[in-house]
C-alpha cells in the first residue's frame with residue numbers, strides 16, 4: 001500500500017533535489033535496491049511534471065524508507081558544496097568542483113545561487129525545509145513500517161558518520177560550519193526548574209530513555225541505560241565533577257562524551273559497596289562496559305532541549 005507525503009511549495013525542491021540522488025545511490029546496490037531506485041526516479045519525474053504549488057507524492061514503503069535514510073546525506077552534500085564554493089570565491093579561486101554530474105544538474109535546477117552566487121545564498125534558508133521533509137518522512141515511517149527500529153539505528157549511524165566527516169572537512173576549511181537544520185532536531189525534555197543544579201533525572205524523549213544532569217547550570221544529556229548490565233543510570237550519581245557513576249557496579253561515564261572512563265567493579269567502588277561491588281565481582285562474568293551516547297543539549301526560554309539525531 002503506497003503512503004502519501006504532502007509537500008508545501010517550499011518543500012518541493014527539497015524532495016526533487018534529493019530523490020534522484022537517493023535513486024542514484026540505490027542504483028549502486030543490489031537488484032532489489034536498483035528496483036526501488038528505478039521506481040523512485042518515476043516518482044521524481046511525476047513530481048517534476050506536476051503543476052506548481054503544494055504536491056502530494058505517493059511512495060512505496062521501500063521508497064519511503066530509503067528517502068528517509070538518505071535525505072540527510074543529500075542535505076549535507078549540498079551544504080558542504082556551498083561552503084567550499086563560497087570560500088573558494090572569497091579568496092578569488094575557482095568555483096568548487098561538483099561531487100558528481102548528477103549533483104551539478106540538480107543543484108543548478110533547484111539551488112542555482114549556491115553555484116552562481118554563494119555569497120548571497122545561505123544553506124540556512126533551506127535547512128528548515130530539509131528538516132520539515134525529514135520530519136514528515138520519519139513520522140510516516142514510524143506509523144507505516146514495522147522496520148522503524150532498524151530505520152532509527154541505520155539513520156543514527158549515518159548521521160553520526162556524517163558528523164565526523166563534516167568535522168574533518170571543516171578542519172580543512174577556514175569557514176565556521178553552521179548547524180544543519182536537519183541535524184538539530186531538538187526535542188523538549190523538561191523545564192529547567194524541574195532539574196535544579198546538582199540534580200539528575202531520567203526522561204523518555206521520543207521513546208528513548210535519557211538522563212539529564214544539571215552540573216551547576218550546565219545541562220548535559222546522556223543515555224539512561226548502563227552498557228554493563230542495563231541498570232538505570234538515573235539511580236547513579238556524579239563524581240569528580242562530570243563522571244556519571246552507575247549505582248549497580250560502579251561503571252563511570254564522562255557526561256560530555258559518553259565515554260566509559262571506568263569499568264564495573266573498580267577497587268574504589270568495591271571498597272564502599274561490598275554487596276554490589278566486591279561480592280558480585282566474584283560472581284559476574286561480565287566486567288567491561290562500552291561507551292554510551294552523549295547528546296547535544298541546550299536551554300531556551302527555560303526549556304531543556306535535546307538533539308537525539
Ligand code: FES
Nearest residue numbers: 226228229246249
Ligand atoms: S549495570 Fe552499570 S555498572 Fe553494572
